[in-house]
Amino acid sequence: MTPFQTHTGRVAPIDAVNVDTDQIIPKQFLKKIERTGFGEFLFFDWRYLPDGAENPDFILNKPDRRGATILLARKNFGCGSSREHAPWALENYGFRALIAPSFADIFFNNCFKNGLLPAVLTENEVDALFQMAGADPGLEVTVDLPAQTVTAGGFRANFQIEPFRKDCLLRGLDDIGLTLQHEEAIAAYEARTRNIRSGKLIRDSAGQG
């Protein structure tokens, strides 16, 4: 996983509440068996007209928003389907950080697995950023993970992040590797619960091995 330290970039504001993962990456693109190549399908139904041409009204297609690397969103961003294809598409498109007043749980979790930082600011702070970014497409925003700040011009806000997630993101750590360090505890748990855990009952009662 790519580590995340500090990132400065321009902003793409998506001014809608409850943006669901079906919008971020529609179902027809979930058939791929690879983890890459989803960026071109990001926000597909909003980004392209039915005839396949770019929708000039959609924010990502505005000439002055191309190359934006920070997505600014409203509350409950990433709700709905658990598809990790959504953070894959955002990351693959070029986004490194997301800023919103709240994120849906599964999506939020998925972001951290992909080096994408979802920063939660207050509604007022997000409002202020929408106004600034709306007025100035060239606005440069800095998301500083070690300092846990979002800054832009005179704007400065702090965000909370769990120390463990922060550390994993800063160092680009592999979760599975970390968990496997607890092999002894896992094996002990399995030995301790083998006879009462229903998983065992499942196999016995079904007469399968």
Add this chain to the structure above:
Amino acid sequence: MEISQGQAHSAPPLVGGRFLQILECPEGAQEAGRSGPVPLQGAQADEAFRFSANLDRRGKLNTVMNTLYDKIWEKHLVCQEPGKPALLYIDLHLVHEVTSPQAFEGLRLSGRRARRPDLTFATMDHNVPTWSRSRPIEDPVSAQQIRTLSDNCRQFGVQLFDLASPHQGIVHVIGPELGLTLPGLTIVCGDSHTSTHGAFGALAFGIGTSEVEHVLATQCLQQNKAKNFRVLFQGRLPDHVSAKDAILYLIRTIGTDGATGCVIEYAGAMIEALTMEERMTVCNMSIEAGARAGMIAPDDTTFYYLEGRPYAPAGSQLKDAVEQWRALASDPGVRFDREVSIDVSRLQPQVSWGTSPGMVVDVSGVVPSPDSFADPNQRKAAEQALRYMALQPGTPIVDLKLDRVFIGSCTNSRIEDLRAAAEVARGRKVAASVHAMVVPGSQAIRNQAIREGLDRIFQEAGFDWRESGCSMCLGMNPDFLQPGERCASTSNRNFEGRQGRGGRTHLVSPQMAAAAAIAGHFVDVRKWE
């Protein structure tokens, strides 16, 4: 319901409302929610006394009290280091073709094995065409994804219920049906509707593909504990009003992020009276309220359902298990972080009008005006939704004409759903302007429906009777809406484009969907002759 439209669709807590009482308690003040304006009687009063006196059922003073969620959580703790998420053991991992290929590939790339293939079960459901099983899958990309799952299951030793299996079906339908889903288990799947399995008193939640790989490799997950949120559904559902209407009403009330960061426990007289199928419908849509999971304490209804299921314990093992499962229920008087109470005794059938599962009104209502939303962001969302749905504010819901009807999905494709729809359809004809399809949740349900003659009722009425799968809930297979088509759907999401680009989805119960298919527009199924 005598509430103005502006209130109805944004649905603030109707404290002391005439028909619906929604009593939301601030933290640490659950007494209000328990007593409420209606005097408690019988067992409820006993429970309230025990609560206020902090006594357990035997009259002993409680020291540590836990919720159903707390208990399952604690039983599955592998280790908990300070400042880090807990490591939670996973008892059952369900896998499907869409969110697993990259996880298996990850194992291969890192040279890891599947730690507990014996606790891992797979099926194919999302991509599967619902036409005859003898007809091959035409989309080469879908076919490849399905083939990839077969290959992965073979390589990693995972039991697969493939398209030839009599057990194939929607992953959240077959888990319970096979008795894989049991009380007290931790269950995960790379699918947000894993919350369905919580109906059995399991802790079940959806995960992303990285976590699918994590569980395959370690049989554990790094997890932070969620908050406890209890939803009390009081009263009895009126005739022709279903569990689907109750959960849609809850989402309309608390919003699609109303339970973010929480595990919901559903309780109350309505829940206790529900069948397992109905409880699954409720828990299924917990995710649409933003919840991590939804759960219901296991009881005799649960235990009877499990008896005789292929993978469930049997005989003395079942008896022993039931003893343990009974102890899972939340301790009486335990404090929840949040509590909401809803009286369903005057609930109406619910119909979604917009592009978010919280955008719901009563069937007797009208399409709301964006002006009725106080919050500017919600107003904007309503404007966008009305534009997408091509609806005019003030239009009565029963005047909305439909092109398509979909009865199916992990929310409403079980045998009782099909029976409820068939009862409405019996002896009638689908309107000429409507194409209506029935997609059973699994092959087992399909076969049972055929044994009961439901397939004949549907076909004689002009419904398209299909093979099992997720189908038009998300339209990954060949079943999807054409642009502009309006559909009454028993599924769980009305997002833009969810059922097909430009398609317009209205979420309803199976009864409401069947009635709409016949009338060609929404009808109040309570007044259906």
